[in-house]
Amino acid sequence: MERTWRPRRPVDVLATLGAQQRGPYDPAFQVDARGRVWRTCRPGGEPATVCVARAAGGEVTATAWGPGAAAALDAVPLWLGDADDPDDFRPEHPVLADAIRRFPGTLIGRTGLVMEALVPAILEQKVTGTEAYRGWMRLLRRFGEPAPGPAPDRMRVVPPSGAWARIPSWEYHRAGVGPQRSRTIVTAGRHVARLEEITGLASDEADRRLRAVPGIGVWTSAEVRQRVLGDADAVSVGDYGLPHAVAYALTGERRGSDELMLELLEPYRGHRHRACVLLLRAGATPPRRGPRAPVRDFRSM
Structure with a gap:
Protein backbone atom coordinates (compact mmCIF):
# COMPACT_ATOMS: atom_id res chain seq x y z
CA MET A 1 0.00 0.00 0.00
CA GLU A 2 1.25 3.48 -0.81
CA ARG A 3 0.15 6.97 0.09
CA THR A 4 1.43 10.46 -0.69
CA TRP A 5 0.91 13.27 1.79
CA ARG A 6 1.57 17.00 1.59
CA PRO A 7 2.49 18.35 5.05
CA ARG A 8 0.93 21.59 6.27
CA ARG A 9 4.41 22.90 7.04
CA PRO A 10 7.92 21.82 5.95
CA VAL A 11 9.06 18.69 7.76
CA ASP A 12 12.50 17.15 8.11
CA VAL A 13 11.54 13.49 7.76
CA VAL A 52 8.91 6.94 4.40
CA ALA A 53 10.66 9.19 1.86
CA ARG A 54 10.61 12.78 0.72
CA ALA A 55 9.01 13.25 -2.69
CA ALA A 56 9.09 16.14 -5.15
CA GLY A 57 7.50 19.43 -4.17
CA GLY A 58 7.77 18.86 -0.42
CA GLU A 59 5.43 15.87 -0.44
CA VAL A 60 6.06 12.71 1.59
CA THR A 61 5.54 9.22 0.21
CA ALA A 62 4.89 6.30 2.55
CA THR A 63 4.75 2.66 1.48
CA ALA A 64 3.65 -0.08 3.86
CA TRP A 65 3.46 -3.87 3.99
CA GLY A 66 1.84 -6.34 6.36
CA PRO A 67 -1.54 -6.74 8.11
CA GLY A 68 -1.10 -3.38 9.86
CA ALA A 69 -0.18 -1.47 6.68
CA ALA A 70 -3.38 0.59 6.38
CA ALA A 71 -3.32 1.66 10.03
CA ALA A 72 0.37 2.54 9.79
CA LEU A 73 -0.19 4.72 6.71
CA ASP A 74 -3.01 6.51 8.52
CA ALA A 75 -0.59 7.29 11.34
CA VAL A 76 2.33 8.59 9.24
CA PRO A 77 1.19 12.26 9.24
CA LEU A 78 1.07 12.20 13.05
CA TRP A 79 4.48 10.52 13.18
CA LEU A 80 5.76 13.47 11.15
CA GLY A 81 4.32 16.14 13.41
CA ASP A 82 1.02 16.93 11.72
CA ALA A 83 -0.49 17.60 15.17
CA ASP A 84 2.52 19.61 16.32
CA ASP A 85 2.17 23.39 16.63
CA PRO A 86 5.50 25.22 16.89
CA ASP A 87 4.20 28.55 15.58
CA ASP A 88 4.29 30.37 18.93
CA PHE A 89 7.82 29.18 19.70
CA ARG A 90 9.89 32.28 18.96
CA PRO A 91 12.91 32.24 21.26
CA GLU A 92 15.14 35.28 21.46
CA HIS A 93 18.19 33.44 22.75
CA PRO A 94 20.70 33.45 19.85
CA VAL A 95 21.55 29.76 20.11
CA LEU A 96 17.91 28.68 19.87
CA ALA A 97 17.04 31.27 17.25
CA ASP A 98 19.97 30.07 15.13
CA ALA A 99 18.94 26.43 15.62
CA ILE A 100 15.46 27.19 14.27
CA ARG A 101 17.00 28.77 11.17
CA ARG A 102 19.47 25.93 10.67
CA PHE A 103 17.07 23.04 11.28
CA PRO A 104 13.66 23.96 9.87
CA GLY A 105 11.12 21.18 9.83
CA THR A 106 12.26 19.59 13.11
CA LEU A 107 8.86 18.68 14.52
CA ILE A 108 7.63 16.61 17.46
CA GLY A 109 5.82 13.53 16.18
CA ARG A 110 3.11 11.49 17.87
CA THR A 111 3.10 7.71 17.42
CA GLY A 112 0.37 6.49 19.78
CA LEU A 113 2.44 3.31 20.25
CA VAL A 114 2.84 3.02 24.01
CA MET A 115 4.79 -0.19 24.62
CA GLU A 116 7.00 0.45 21.60
CA ALA A 117 8.20 3.61 23.34
CA LEU A 118 7.98 2.43 26.94
CA VAL A 119 10.09 -0.73 26.74
CA PRO A 120 13.19 0.90 25.22
CA ALA A 121 12.81 3.86 27.60
CA ILE A 122 12.90 1.44 30.54
CA LEU A 123 15.96 -0.25 29.02
CA GLU A 124 17.70 3.15 28.95
CA GLN A 125 17.19 3.82 32.66
CA LYS A 126 20.50 4.62 34.40
CA VAL A 127 22.73 2.78 31.92
CA THR A 128 24.92 3.76 29.00
CA GLY A 129 23.29 4.14 25.61
CA THR A 130 25.38 1.28 24.27
CA GLU A 131 24.11 -1.05 26.98
CA ALA A 132 20.47 -0.06 26.42
CA TYR A 133 20.64 -0.30 22.62
CA ARG A 134 22.31 -3.70 22.83
CA GLY A 135 19.52 -5.05 25.07
CA TRP A 136 16.81 -3.68 22.74
CA MET A 137 18.49 -5.25 19.71
CA ARG A 138 18.86 -8.66 21.38
CA LEU A 139 15.28 -8.73 22.65
CA LEU A 140 13.84 -7.83 19.24
CA ARG A 141 15.98 -10.33 17.40
CA ARG A 142 14.98 -13.04 19.88
CA PHE A 143 11.26 -12.29 20.32
CA GLY A 144 10.31 -10.03 17.43
CA GLU A 145 9.07 -11.35 14.10
CA PRO A 146 10.58 -10.72 10.67
CA ALA A 147 9.53 -7.43 9.12
CA PRO A 148 6.88 -7.77 6.39
CA GLY A 149 7.81 -6.72 2.88
CA PRO A 150 11.22 -5.84 1.38
CA ALA A 151 12.63 -4.32 4.57
CA PRO A 152 16.38 -3.97 5.11
CA ASP A 153 18.13 -7.10 6.30
CA ARG A 154 17.42 -8.32 9.86
CA MET A 155 14.68 -5.82 10.64
CA ARG A 156 12.16 -7.09 13.17
CA VAL A 157 8.69 -6.13 14.40
CA VAL A 158 8.38 -5.60 18.15
CA PRO A 159 6.52 -8.34 20.06
CA PRO A 160 2.80 -7.83 20.80
CA SER A 161 2.27 -5.54 23.78
CA GLY A 162 1.24 -8.29 26.18
CA ALA A 163 4.18 -10.53 25.22
CA TRP A 164 6.69 -8.53 27.25
CA ALA A 165 5.22 -9.87 30.51
CA ARG A 166 5.64 -13.46 29.32
CA ILE A 167 9.35 -13.26 28.52
CA PRO A 168 11.18 -15.31 31.19
CA SER A 169 13.63 -13.54 33.48
CA TRP A 170 16.57 -15.55 32.14
CA GLU A 171 15.88 -14.31 28.62
CA TYR A 172 16.15 -10.72 29.80
CA HIS A 173 19.38 -11.72 31.52
CA ARG A 174 20.72 -13.23 28.30
CA ALA A 175 19.92 -9.95 26.53
CA GLY A 176 22.04 -8.09 29.07
CA VAL A 177 19.09 -6.46 30.86
CA GLY A 178 19.48 -6.07 34.62
CA PRO A 179 16.83 -7.41 37.01
CA GLN A 180 15.43 -4.02 38.02
CA ARG A 181 14.72 -3.00 34.44
CA SER A 182 13.36 -6.42 33.47
CA ARG A 183 10.97 -6.40 36.44
CA THR A 184 9.70 -2.98 35.39
CA ILE A 185 9.08 -4.17 31.82
CA VAL A 186 7.23 -7.28 33.04
CA THR A 187 5.12 -5.20 35.43
CA ALA A 188 4.26 -2.75 32.66
CA GLY A 189 3.37 -5.69 30.40
CA ARG A 190 0.83 -6.85 32.97
CA HIS A 191 -0.92 -3.45 32.82
CA VAL A 192 -0.90 -2.98 29.05
CA ALA A 193 -4.58 -2.09 28.72
CA ARG A 194 -4.38 0.70 31.31
CA LEU A 195 -1.12 2.04 29.91
CA GLU A 196 -2.33 2.11 26.32
CA GLU A 197 -5.22 4.31 27.44
CA ILE A 198 -2.78 7.22 27.84
CA THR A 199 -3.15 7.99 24.13
CA GLY A 200 -6.53 9.51 24.99
CA LEU A 201 -5.38 11.39 28.09
CA ALA A 202 -3.92 14.82 28.65
CA SER A 203 -0.18 14.76 29.24
CA ASP A 204 -0.36 15.36 33.00
CA GLU A 205 -2.90 12.56 33.41
CA ALA A 206 -0.77 10.28 31.24
CA ASP A 207 2.20 11.11 33.45
CA ARG A 208 0.32 10.02 36.56
CA ARG A 209 -0.85 6.81 34.87
CA LEU A 210 2.66 5.90 33.77
CA ARG A 211 4.31 6.72 37.10
CA ALA A 212 1.80 4.57 38.96
CA VAL A 213 3.76 1.56 37.65
CA PRO A 214 6.63 0.66 40.02
CA GLY A 215 9.94 1.42 38.34
CA ILE A 216 8.61 4.14 36.02
CA GLY A 217 9.74 7.57 37.15
CA VAL A 218 9.71 11.13 35.87
CA TRP A 219 12.43 10.57 33.24
CA THR A 220 10.83 7.47 31.71
CA SER A 221 7.40 9.07 31.68
CA ALA A 222 8.73 12.13 29.85
CA GLU A 223 10.55 10.02 27.26
CA VAL A 224 7.33 8.11 26.55
CA ARG A 225 5.08 11.16 26.39
CA GLN A 226 7.46 12.90 24.01
CA ARG A 227 7.11 10.08 21.50
CA VAL A 228 3.64 8.65 22.12
CA LEU A 229 1.73 11.90 22.70
CA GLY A 230 4.00 14.29 20.80
CA ASP A 231 4.38 16.33 24.00
CA ALA A 232 6.61 19.27 23.08
CA ASP A 233 6.87 20.33 26.73
CA ALA A 234 7.84 17.03 28.44
CA VAL A 235 11.32 17.60 29.87
CA SER A 236 13.52 14.56 30.56
CA VAL A 237 14.32 15.47 34.15
CA GLY A 238 16.91 13.07 35.56
CA ASP A 239 18.82 12.68 32.31
CA TYR A 240 22.58 12.25 32.69
CA GLY A 241 23.74 14.69 30.03
CA LEU A 242 20.79 16.94 29.16
CA PRO A 243 21.11 19.43 32.07
CA HIS A 244 24.77 20.04 31.19
CA ALA A 245 23.94 20.50 27.50
CA VAL A 246 21.16 23.01 28.23
CA ALA A 247 23.30 24.95 30.72
CA TYR A 248 26.25 25.07 28.34
CA ALA A 249 24.15 26.14 25.36
CA LEU A 250 22.20 28.86 27.16
CA THR A 251 24.76 30.17 29.68
CA GLY A 252 28.18 28.83 28.69
CA GLU A 253 28.47 26.94 31.99
CA ARG A 254 29.97 23.48 31.61
CA ARG A 255 28.01 21.91 34.46
CA GLY A 256 24.27 22.00 35.00
CA SER A 257 21.58 20.46 37.16
CA ASP A 258 17.92 19.60 36.76
CA GLU A 259 16.98 22.68 38.77
CA LEU A 260 19.09 24.99 36.61
CA MET A 261 17.83 23.34 33.42
CA LEU A 262 14.19 23.87 34.39
CA GLU A 263 14.92 27.48 35.33
CA LEU A 264 16.58 28.14 31.97
CA LEU A 265 13.78 26.43 30.06
CA GLU A 266 10.94 28.16 31.92
CA PRO A 267 10.61 31.01 29.33
CA TYR A 268 9.83 28.30 26.75
CA ARG A 269 7.11 26.53 28.75
CA GLY A 270 4.90 24.66 26.35
CA HIS A 271 7.94 24.00 24.16
CA ARG A 272 10.62 22.96 26.63
CA HIS A 273 11.23 19.57 25.02
CA ARG A 274 11.32 21.25 21.60
CA ALA A 275 13.99 23.62 22.91
CA CYS A 276 16.06 20.66 24.13
CA VAL A 277 15.75 18.89 20.78
CA LEU A 278 16.95 21.96 18.90
CA LEU A 279 19.83 22.58 21.28
CA LEU A 280 21.03 18.99 20.88
CA ARG A 281 20.69 19.20 17.10
CA ALA A 282 22.78 22.37 17.18
CA GLY A 283 25.53 20.43 18.92
CA ALA A 284 25.77 22.88 21.81
CA THR A 285 27.15 20.36 24.30
CA PRO A 286 30.07 20.88 26.71
CA PRO A 287 33.43 19.25 25.98
CA ARG A 288 33.78 15.81 27.52
CA ARG A 289 36.05 15.42 30.52
CA GLY A 290 37.07 12.25 32.28
CA PRO A 291 36.49 8.63 31.25
CA ARG A 292 33.22 7.39 29.83
CA ALA A 293 30.96 5.28 32.00
CA PRO A 294 31.75 1.56 31.64
CA VAL A 295 29.43 -0.67 29.61
CA ARG A 296 28.28 -3.49 31.87
CA ASP A 297 27.32 -6.99 30.78
CA PHE A 298 24.78 -8.55 33.15
CA ARG A 299 25.19 -11.93 31.48
CA SER A 300 28.47 -12.41 33.37
CA MET A 301 26.97 -11.43 36.74
Missing part, protein backbone atom coordinates in the same frame (compact mmCIF):
# COMPACT_ATOMS: atom_id res chain seq x y z
CA LEU A 14 14.75 12.00 9.12
CA ALA A 15 15.09 14.39 12.07
CA THR A 16 11.45 14.08 13.11
CA LEU A 17 11.24 10.30 12.79
CA GLY A 18 14.73 9.91 14.24
CA ALA A 19 13.33 10.33 17.76
CA GLN A 20 11.94 6.80 17.37
CA GLN A 21 15.32 5.19 16.66
CA ARG A 22 17.06 3.35 19.49
CA GLY A 23 20.70 3.23 18.48
CA PRO A 24 22.40 2.77 15.11
CA TYR A 25 21.49 -0.91 14.83
CA ASP A 26 17.84 -0.70 15.92
CA PRO A 27 16.05 -3.70 14.33
CA ALA A 28 12.84 -1.63 14.21
CA PHE A 29 14.30 1.49 12.55
CA GLN A 30 16.80 1.85 9.74
CA VAL A 31 17.80 4.46 7.16
CA ASP A 32 18.90 3.13 3.77
CA ALA A 33 21.50 4.51 1.37
CA ARG A 34 18.84 6.59 -0.40
CA GLY A 35 17.88 8.35 2.83
CA ARG A 36 14.55 6.54 3.17
CA VAL A 37 13.37 5.75 6.68
CA TRP A 38 12.23 2.17 7.35
CA ARG A 39 10.23 1.55 10.49
CA THR A 40 8.39 -1.49 11.83
CA CYS A 41 5.45 -1.17 14.20
CA ARG A 42 2.22 -2.75 15.48
CA PRO A 43 -0.60 -0.25 14.98
CA GLY A 44 -3.72 -1.87 16.37
CA GLY A 45 -1.62 -4.90 17.30
CA GLU A 46 -0.93 -5.92 13.68
CA PRO A 47 2.64 -6.01 12.29
CA ALA A 48 3.67 -3.58 9.57
CA THR A 49 6.73 -2.24 7.82
CA VAL A 50 6.67 1.37 6.63
CA CYS A 51 9.09 3.13 4.28
Whole structure:
Protein backbone atom coordinates (compact mmCIF):
# COMPACT_ATOMS: atom_id res chain seq x y z
CA MET A 1 0.00 0.00 0.00
CA GLU A 2 1.25 3.48 -0.81
CA ARG A 3 0.15 6.97 0.09
CA THR A 4 1.43 10.46 -0.69
CA TRP A 5 0.91 13.27 1.79
CA ARG A 6 1.57 17.00 1.59
CA PRO A 7 2.49 18.35 5.05
CA ARG A 8 0.93 21.59 6.27
CA ARG A 9 4.41 22.90 7.04
CA PRO A 10 7.92 21.82 5.95
CA VAL A 11 9.06 18.69 7.76
CA ASP A 12 12.50 17.15 8.11
CA VAL A 13 11.54 13.49 7.76
CA LEU A 14 14.75 12.00 9.12
CA ALA A 15 15.09 14.39 12.07
CA THR A 16 11.45 14.08 13.11
CA LEU A 17 11.24 10.30 12.79
CA GLY A 18 14.73 9.91 14.24
CA ALA A 19 13.33 10.33 17.76
CA GLN A 20 11.94 6.80 17.37
CA GLN A 21 15.32 5.19 16.66
CA ARG A 22 17.06 3.35 19.49
CA GLY A 23 20.70 3.23 18.48
CA PRO A 24 22.40 2.77 15.11
CA TYR A 25 21.49 -0.91 14.83
CA ASP A 26 17.84 -0.70 15.92
CA PRO A 27 16.05 -3.70 14.33
CA ALA A 28 12.84 -1.63 14.21
CA PHE A 29 14.30 1.49 12.55
CA GLN A 30 16.80 1.85 9.74
CA VAL A 31 17.80 4.46 7.16
CA ASP A 32 18.90 3.13 3.77
CA ALA A 33 21.50 4.51 1.37
CA ARG A 34 18.84 6.59 -0.40
CA GLY A 35 17.88 8.35 2.83
CA ARG A 36 14.55 6.54 3.17
CA VAL A 37 13.37 5.75 6.68
CA TRP A 38 12.23 2.17 7.35
CA ARG A 39 10.23 1.55 10.49
CA THR A 40 8.39 -1.49 11.83
CA CYS A 41 5.45 -1.17 14.20
CA ARG A 42 2.22 -2.75 15.48
CA PRO A 43 -0.60 -0.25 14.98
CA GLY A 44 -3.72 -1.87 16.37
CA GLY A 45 -1.62 -4.90 17.30
CA GLU A 46 -0.93 -5.92 13.68
CA PRO A 47 2.64 -6.01 12.29
CA ALA A 48 3.67 -3.58 9.57
CA THR A 49 6.73 -2.24 7.82
CA VAL A 50 6.67 1.37 6.63
CA CYS A 51 9.09 3.13 4.28
CA VAL A 52 8.91 6.94 4.40
CA ALA A 53 10.66 9.19 1.86
CA ARG A 54 10.61 12.78 0.72
CA ALA A 55 9.01 13.25 -2.69
CA ALA A 56 9.09 16.14 -5.15
CA GLY A 57 7.50 19.43 -4.17
CA GLY A 58 7.77 18.86 -0.42
CA GLU A 59 5.43 15.87 -0.44
CA VAL A 60 6.06 12.71 1.59
CA THR A 61 5.54 9.22 0.21
CA ALA A 62 4.89 6.30 2.55
CA THR A 63 4.75 2.66 1.48
CA ALA A 64 3.65 -0.08 3.86
CA TRP A 65 3.46 -3.87 3.99
CA GLY A 66 1.84 -6.34 6.36
CA PRO A 67 -1.54 -6.74 8.11
CA GLY A 68 -1.10 -3.38 9.86
CA ALA A 69 -0.18 -1.47 6.68
CA ALA A 70 -3.38 0.59 6.38
CA ALA A 71 -3.32 1.66 10.03
CA ALA A 72 0.37 2.54 9.79
CA LEU A 73 -0.19 4.72 6.71
CA ASP A 74 -3.01 6.51 8.52
CA ALA A 75 -0.59 7.29 11.34
CA VAL A 76 2.33 8.59 9.24
CA PRO A 77 1.19 12.26 9.24
CA LEU A 78 1.07 12.20 13.05
CA TRP A 79 4.48 10.52 13.18
CA LEU A 80 5.76 13.47 11.15
CA GLY A 81 4.32 16.14 13.41
CA ASP A 82 1.02 16.93 11.72
CA ALA A 83 -0.49 17.60 15.17
CA ASP A 84 2.52 19.61 16.32
CA ASP A 85 2.17 23.39 16.63
CA PRO A 86 5.50 25.22 16.89
CA ASP A 87 4.20 28.55 15.58
CA ASP A 88 4.29 30.37 18.93
CA PHE A 89 7.82 29.18 19.70
CA ARG A 90 9.89 32.28 18.96
CA PRO A 91 12.91 32.24 21.26
CA GLU A 92 15.14 35.28 21.46
CA HIS A 93 18.19 33.44 22.75
CA PRO A 94 20.70 33.45 19.85
CA VAL A 95 21.55 29.76 20.11
CA LEU A 96 17.91 28.68 19.87
CA ALA A 97 17.04 31.27 17.25
CA ASP A 98 19.97 30.07 15.13
CA ALA A 99 18.94 26.43 15.62
CA ILE A 100 15.46 27.19 14.27
CA ARG A 101 17.00 28.77 11.17
CA ARG A 102 19.47 25.93 10.67
CA PHE A 103 17.07 23.04 11.28
CA PRO A 104 13.66 23.96 9.87
CA GLY A 105 11.12 21.18 9.83
CA THR A 106 12.26 19.59 13.11
CA LEU A 107 8.86 18.68 14.52
CA ILE A 108 7.63 16.61 17.46
CA GLY A 109 5.82 13.53 16.18
CA ARG A 110 3.11 11.49 17.87
CA THR A 111 3.10 7.71 17.42
CA GLY A 112 0.37 6.49 19.78
CA LEU A 113 2.44 3.31 20.25
CA VAL A 114 2.84 3.02 24.01
CA MET A 115 4.79 -0.19 24.62
CA GLU A 116 7.00 0.45 21.60
CA ALA A 117 8.20 3.61 23.34
CA LEU A 118 7.98 2.43 26.94
CA VAL A 119 10.09 -0.73 26.74
CA PRO A 120 13.19 0.90 25.22
CA ALA A 121 12.81 3.86 27.60
CA ILE A 122 12.90 1.44 30.54
CA LEU A 123 15.96 -0.25 29.02
CA GLU A 124 17.70 3.15 28.95
CA GLN A 125 17.19 3.82 32.66
CA LYS A 126 20.50 4.62 34.40
CA VAL A 127 22.73 2.78 31.92
CA THR A 128 24.92 3.76 29.00
CA GLY A 129 23.29 4.14 25.61
CA THR A 130 25.38 1.28 24.27
CA GLU A 131 24.11 -1.05 26.98
CA ALA A 132 20.47 -0.06 26.42
CA TYR A 133 20.64 -0.30 22.62
CA ARG A 134 22.31 -3.70 22.83
CA GLY A 135 19.52 -5.05 25.07
CA TRP A 136 16.81 -3.68 22.74
CA MET A 137 18.49 -5.25 19.71
CA ARG A 138 18.86 -8.66 21.38
CA LEU A 139 15.28 -8.73 22.65
CA LEU A 140 13.84 -7.83 19.24
CA ARG A 141 15.98 -10.33 17.40
CA ARG A 142 14.98 -13.04 19.88
CA PHE A 143 11.26 -12.29 20.32
CA GLY A 144 10.31 -10.03 17.43
CA GLU A 145 9.07 -11.35 14.10
CA PRO A 146 10.58 -10.72 10.67
CA ALA A 147 9.53 -7.43 9.12
CA PRO A 148 6.88 -7.77 6.39
CA GLY A 149 7.81 -6.72 2.88
CA PRO A 150 11.22 -5.84 1.38
CA ALA A 151 12.63 -4.32 4.57
CA PRO A 152 16.38 -3.97 5.11
CA ASP A 153 18.13 -7.10 6.30
CA ARG A 154 17.42 -8.32 9.86
CA MET A 155 14.68 -5.82 10.64
CA ARG A 156 12.16 -7.09 13.17
CA VAL A 157 8.69 -6.13 14.40
CA VAL A 158 8.38 -5.60 18.15
CA PRO A 159 6.52 -8.34 20.06
CA PRO A 160 2.80 -7.83 20.80
CA SER A 161 2.27 -5.54 23.78
CA GLY A 162 1.24 -8.29 26.18
CA ALA A 163 4.18 -10.53 25.22
CA TRP A 164 6.69 -8.53 27.25
CA ALA A 165 5.22 -9.87 30.51
CA ARG A 166 5.64 -13.46 29.32
CA ILE A 167 9.35 -13.26 28.52
CA PRO A 168 11.18 -15.31 31.19
CA SER A 169 13.63 -13.54 33.48
CA TRP A 170 16.57 -15.55 32.14
CA GLU A 171 15.88 -14.31 28.62
CA TYR A 172 16.15 -10.72 29.80
CA HIS A 173 19.38 -11.72 31.52
CA ARG A 174 20.72 -13.23 28.30
CA ALA A 175 19.92 -9.95 26.53
CA GLY A 176 22.04 -8.09 29.07
CA VAL A 177 19.09 -6.46 30.86
CA GLY A 178 19.48 -6.07 34.62
CA PRO A 179 16.83 -7.41 37.01
CA GLN A 180 15.43 -4.02 38.02
CA ARG A 181 14.72 -3.00 34.44
CA SER A 182 13.36 -6.42 33.47
CA ARG A 183 10.97 -6.40 36.44
CA THR A 184 9.70 -2.98 35.39
CA ILE A 185 9.08 -4.17 31.82
CA VAL A 186 7.23 -7.28 33.04
CA THR A 187 5.12 -5.20 35.43
CA ALA A 188 4.26 -2.75 32.66
CA GLY A 189 3.37 -5.69 30.40
CA ARG A 190 0.83 -6.85 32.97
CA HIS A 191 -0.92 -3.45 32.82
CA VAL A 192 -0.90 -2.98 29.05
CA ALA A 193 -4.58 -2.09 28.72
CA ARG A 194 -4.38 0.70 31.31
CA LEU A 195 -1.12 2.04 29.91
CA GLU A 196 -2.33 2.11 26.32
CA GLU A 197 -5.22 4.31 27.44
CA ILE A 198 -2.78 7.22 27.84
CA THR A 199 -3.15 7.99 24.13
CA GLY A 200 -6.53 9.51 24.99
CA LEU A 201 -5.38 11.39 28.09
CA ALA A 202 -3.92 14.82 28.65
CA SER A 203 -0.18 14.76 29.24
CA ASP A 204 -0.36 15.36 33.00
CA GLU A 205 -2.90 12.56 33.41
CA ALA A 206 -0.77 10.28 31.24
CA ASP A 207 2.20 11.11 33.45
CA ARG A 208 0.32 10.02 36.56
CA ARG A 209 -0.85 6.81 34.87
CA LEU A 210 2.66 5.90 33.77
CA ARG A 211 4.31 6.72 37.10
CA ALA A 212 1.80 4.57 38.96
CA VAL A 213 3.76 1.56 37.65
CA PRO A 214 6.63 0.66 40.02
CA GLY A 215 9.94 1.42 38.34
CA ILE A 216 8.61 4.14 36.02
CA GLY A 217 9.74 7.57 37.15
CA VAL A 218 9.71 11.13 35.87
CA TRP A 219 12.43 10.57 33.24
CA THR A 220 10.83 7.47 31.71
CA SER A 221 7.40 9.07 31.68
CA ALA A 222 8.73 12.13 29.85
CA GLU A 223 10.55 10.02 27.26
CA VAL A 224 7.33 8.11 26.55
CA ARG A 225 5.08 11.16 26.39
CA GLN A 226 7.46 12.90 24.01
CA ARG A 227 7.11 10.08 21.50
CA VAL A 228 3.64 8.65 22.12
CA LEU A 229 1.73 11.90 22.70
CA GLY A 230 4.00 14.29 20.80
CA ASP A 231 4.38 16.33 24.00
CA ALA A 232 6.61 19.27 23.08
CA ASP A 233 6.87 20.33 26.73
CA ALA A 234 7.84 17.03 28.44
CA VAL A 235 11.32 17.60 29.87
CA SER A 236 13.52 14.56 30.56
CA VAL A 237 14.32 15.47 34.15
CA GLY A 238 16.91 13.07 35.56
CA ASP A 239 18.82 12.68 32.31
CA TYR A 240 22.58 12.25 32.69
CA GLY A 241 23.74 14.69 30.03
CA LEU A 242 20.79 16.94 29.16
CA PRO A 243 21.11 19.43 32.07
CA HIS A 244 24.77 20.04 31.19
CA ALA A 245 23.94 20.50 27.50
CA VAL A 246 21.16 23.01 28.23
CA ALA A 247 23.30 24.95 30.72
CA TYR A 248 26.25 25.07 28.34
CA ALA A 249 24.15 26.14 25.36
CA LEU A 250 22.20 28.86 27.16
CA THR A 251 24.76 30.17 29.68
CA GLY A 252 28.18 28.83 28.69
CA GLU A 253 28.47 26.94 31.99
CA ARG A 254 29.97 23.48 31.61
CA ARG A 255 28.01 21.91 34.46
CA GLY A 256 24.27 22.00 35.00
CA SER A 257 21.58 20.46 37.16
CA ASP A 258 17.92 19.60 36.76
CA GLU A 259 16.98 22.68 38.77
CA LEU A 260 19.09 24.99 36.61
CA MET A 261 17.83 23.34 33.42
CA LEU A 262 14.19 23.87 34.39
CA GLU A 263 14.92 27.48 35.33
CA LEU A 264 16.58 28.14 31.97
CA LEU A 265 13.78 26.43 30.06
CA GLU A 266 10.94 28.16 31.92
CA PRO A 267 10.61 31.01 29.33
CA TYR A 268 9.83 28.30 26.75
CA ARG A 269 7.11 26.53 28.75
CA GLY A 270 4.90 24.66 26.35
CA HIS A 271 7.94 24.00 24.16
CA ARG A 272 10.62 22.96 26.63
CA HIS A 273 11.23 19.57 25.02
CA ARG A 274 11.32 21.25 21.60
CA ALA A 275 13.99 23.62 22.91
CA CYS A 276 16.06 20.66 24.13
CA VAL A 277 15.75 18.89 20.78
CA LEU A 278 16.95 21.96 18.90
CA LEU A 279 19.83 22.58 21.28
CA LEU A 280 21.03 18.99 20.88
CA ARG A 281 20.69 19.20 17.10
CA ALA A 282 22.78 22.37 17.18
CA GLY A 283 25.53 20.43 18.92
CA ALA A 284 25.77 22.88 21.81
CA THR A 285 27.15 20.36 24.30
CA PRO A 286 30.07 20.88 26.71
CA PRO A 287 33.43 19.25 25.98
CA ARG A 288 33.78 15.81 27.52
CA ARG A 289 36.05 15.42 30.52
CA GLY A 290 37.07 12.25 32.28
CA PRO A 291 36.49 8.63 31.25
CA ARG A 292 33.22 7.39 29.83
CA ALA A 293 30.96 5.28 32.00
CA PRO A 294 31.75 1.56 31.64
CA VAL A 295 29.43 -0.67 29.61
CA ARG A 296 28.28 -3.49 31.87
CA ASP A 297 27.32 -6.99 30.78
CA PHE A 298 24.78 -8.55 33.15
CA ARG A 299 25.19 -11.93 31.48
CA SER A 300 28.47 -12.41 33.37
CA MET A 301 26.97 -11.43 36.74
